[in-house]
Amino acid sequence: MSPEHTAGSSSLPALDRRTVLAAVAAAGCATALTPAAARAAVPPADPVERRMRGMWIASVVNIDWPTRTGLDAAAQRAEFVRLADDALAWGFNALFVQIRPTADAFWPSVFEPWSQWLTGTQGQDPGYDPLEFMVETAHRRGLAFHAWFNPYRVSMQADPSALAPGHPARTHPEWTVSYGGKLYYDPGVPAARRFCQQAMLDAVRRYDIDGVHFDDYFYPYPTAGSDFPDEETFRAYGAGHPDKAAWRRHNVDLMVREMRDAVRAVRPNALFGISPFGVWRNAATDPRGSRTTAFQSYDGLHADTRGWVRRGWLDYIAPQVYWHIGLPAADYAVLAPWWAEVVRGTDTELWIGQAVYKSGTAGQPAPWQDGKELTRHLTLNATLPELGGDLFFSAKDVRADRVGDFAAMRTAHWRQPVLGPLPARLDRGPLPPRPTLEVRREGRTGAATLLITARARGNKNIPFRYAVHRFPGKPGRRLEAGSASLVAVVPGGKETVYHDAEAPAECWYAVSAVDRLQRQGRMSRPAY
Structure with missing residues (x-):
């Protein structure tokens, strides 16, 4: 190498799955759509900007x-x-x-x-x-x-x-x-x-x-x-x-x-x-x-x-x-x-x-x-x-x-x-499996905590990263998922927790798994 000469969104450490699920259940506000609604609402995962x-x-x-x-x-x-x-x-x-x-x-x-x-x-x-x-x-x-x-x-x-x-x-x-x-x-x-x-x-x-x-x-x-x-x-x-x-x-x-x-x-x-x-x-x-x-x-x-x-x-x-x-x-x-x-x-x-x-x-x-x-x-x-x-x-x-x-x-x-x-x-072969998503909303602040879970068997198919997409309003109309909706790319794992401190009061989410080659799989069902 020639020189030898010379407070927003954040990713949290992975938590115990049972602890997070218990908190979500206690809050009573984790919502996922029915299969029919999910099919209507989930947009395709691409395109997003790659750099x-x-x-x-x-x-x-x-x-x-x-x-x-x-x-x-x-x-x-x-x-x-x-x-x-x-x-x-x-x-x-x-x-x-x-x-x-x-x-x-x-x-x-x-x-x-x-x-x-x-x-x-x-x-x-x-x-x-x-x-x-x-x-x-x-x-x-x-x-x-x-x-x-x-x-x-x-x-x-x-x-x-x-x-x-x-x-x-x-x-x-x-x-x-x-x-x-x-x-x-x-x-x-x-x-x-x-x-x-x-x-x-x-x-x-x-x-x-x-x-x-x-x-x-x-x-x-x-x-x-x-x-x-x-x-x-x-x-x-x-x-x-x-x-x-x-x-x-x-x-x-x-x-x-x-x-x-x-x-x-x-x-x-x-x-x-x-x-x-x-x-x-x-x-x-x-x-x-x-x-x-x-x-x-x-x-x-x-x-x-x-x-x-x-x-x-x-x-x-x-x-x-x-x-x-x-x-x-x-x-x-x-x-x-x-x-x-x-x-x-x-x-x-x-x-x-x-x-x-x-x-x-x-x-x-x-x-x-x-x-x-x-x-x-x-x-x-x-x-x-x-x-x-x-x-x-x-x-x-x-x-x-x-x-x-x-x-x-x-x-x-x-x-x-x-x-x-x-x-x-490298853009070939099977894509990473579709993850599951649950969302916990935190009172009137608008902040949201997302629990993302991989569909992995043992240590196989564990995502390298997750792409988190956020959409305004309530699910129900098909939106384009891309750079405008991408709010975070966070480290992967079997269970990953992401805290969105800037979530609007009314919005919904979908996430996709990203593998080591940076290929993006199918979006999760929407959750809000």
Whole structure:
């Protein structure tokens, strides 16, 4: 990730079903319609708006989590629980968590040592399985968990002897290259590429993740006056390519295409996507490029990001358009439409990487100081139908929100709840079963408590989330269920309680179950 360089409705904890039912019965006001009335009143479940609202959680050099090395297991878990709770409260629906930052692991990997960013010592067991804990913590809150990997970076320093004993980069020095004060696996060495893929797929195979995520680090960002030292590798493996640049792009293409294929083979429902540097090529270099004069990922990182989209290799692309509207070299108002054109006519979702870390930061240009730049970005995004959401870098900056930029954006653009994105290739198979709904009204205040119960057998068919729809008046006429009627999307479970503090005195409800893929099932019978 390039910055490494540089009182309304609420969801309540699940309650004991008998306790809630007793309270509802005692109140004498839980009402459901007869089957005939229900058939007349229940609207179809779709359409509702679908958006990615994602937050990056970076672990390298303890950017976001853990906040420092050496925290014990209980403290690490508590920090992550707070992050997940805050993400839910802020309106996010997905976490993108860095779990392999420097060729080390946030799980008990059979390929690589424990990450130094957990304990301070690479290879030291933190005393629990962080990845297992994080996935479970996110899923209990209805948050998708995307595992964020750095494919090639081995270390933030260049000395192999500083790595843990037995580290693969020490036992296979022929795989590594020192460049710019850091250590990397050489993308041009086939054995190194295959090893990196195996190391990442270990987590994909063993953990119930929702996606595999790469950021913008492929070949490293160039160091002034120094070329990446892979001449020997090029002589060994570069036959058939017109020049080293074409060969390097071929190497990165192999990593991307092979990982896409492997992820779909191992975990077919997991998304595979990339968050690249925001400029592919400038139009002055390539007429297909953007009207920018910035660094070019195609040439500088050997990442053909536009080509990956056009070839159908990605479920989504989330370019880091980390610049303000009006910046001459790389104008957000130029790049967002350019990326929309890139994905047009493809099955690739487009989400935009947003630089909340710039908001209110000393030294950033004036547009990042007025607390309105993110709002301007999402206002422009709303004019681009191909654009399906945003990712925000990163968690600590969302929390700091130094000039209220993120809060203003939420007020302007996130007041309406949404479901998560549903790529076309996953929109298949049986939908989640229809839940049951009971409503308790609380006197004259208008507040309502909803008890939502899944039709699940054991641990099967338990919804991931519930979509809560509210309609004015009394049931009896068919209404359109969609974004206008959607008042909440809450974590799923066998029994879920939702408290609507802003319920009108006269209204009725229907809910639908949403599965892990974000598919919405049939609406419940109405209740009021």
